[in-house]
Amino acid sequence: MTTKAERTTAYIIETVAPLFNRHGYVGTSMSDLTGATGLTKGALYGNFENKDALALAAFQYNSTRLLSALDDVLVGEGTALEKLFRLLDFYRHYDHFTRDMGGCPVLNVGMDALHNHRTLSAAARETARTIEGKIALVLETGVKQGEMKVPVPPLQFARQLYTMIQGAVAMASIMTDRKYLHNTMAYLEVLIRREIKK
Template identity: 70%
Template sequence: MSTKAERTSAYIIETVAPIFNKLGYVGTSMSDLTEATGLTKGALYGNFENKDSLAMAAFEYNSKKLLSKIDEVLDTDGNCLQKMFVLTNFYRHYDTFVKELGGCPILNVGVDANHNNSQLLAATRETIKNIEGKIALVLENGLNNNEIRLPVTPLQFAKQLYTMIQGAVAMATITADRKYLLNTIAYLDQLIIREIKK
């Protein structure tokens, strides 16, 4: 059973994670955090050393939610192609999934941290590698099971696929137009059929 301090820390992280993700590291003030949590600055710093450690915990919280969802998506029954289509379908509705997170943690934190927080940037890059690795593993298994063909290595294909997905996420976010996401995912489905289907 968790202690009161652990429950308080969990509450703080869960509450501030979407705020940091939406407003960014620099854009999030202590008053934003105290107002959202209903706690004093002293109470926040009683649970977290400083704003850096709180921002990192918030990113890790959102990142873990995203990675768990991707695991769930890729662990579905079926062959490699079926898993790839479950993945693209998840990204077709990605904006709905990340709404409670305050937006895409990869896009929001990655861009915001690029010039402001090297630790958050490193954590975002690690999450990107993690996602690409998960996709590459599905492709590698598909290749080993003779289910697909690949024009490049599994990791290279995974990186290109993820780059196109994140580009679509960025454009849909910036323009507030889901068509960027929907049209890119429709294109990726065709690309998967054309490039890797046996």
């Protein structure tokens, strides 16, 4: 059973995570945080040492949600090829998944924190590397089981695949046009069938 303090901490993180993700570390003011949570500055800092700690907890919350969703897609039943196609389908609808998060946490925090918050920037890079690793593991398994051939080392292919996916996420966000997601995922399906299907 959780304590009142634990419930308050969880409430704060869940409430402010979309704000930090949408507005960035610098763009999220203390009045934004107190207004969203209905708590005083003192109450917020009674649960978190400072704004840095709160921003990092908010990113980790969104990152955990994303990684958990990807595990649902990439772990479990099905061939490696089926898992890759499920991954593309997940990203085809990624804007729906990230809507209440304030957008893609890897893209938003990764770009926002690049030049102004070393810890958040490192956390975003680590999440991206984790996703690349998850994709590479699917590819490695597929190769070992004789389901597919990969023209380059699996991690290299995974990185290129994720780069194209994130490019589509970025363009869909910038252009406010989800066709970038749909069209890129359709192209990647063709690419995967052509490049790695046995």
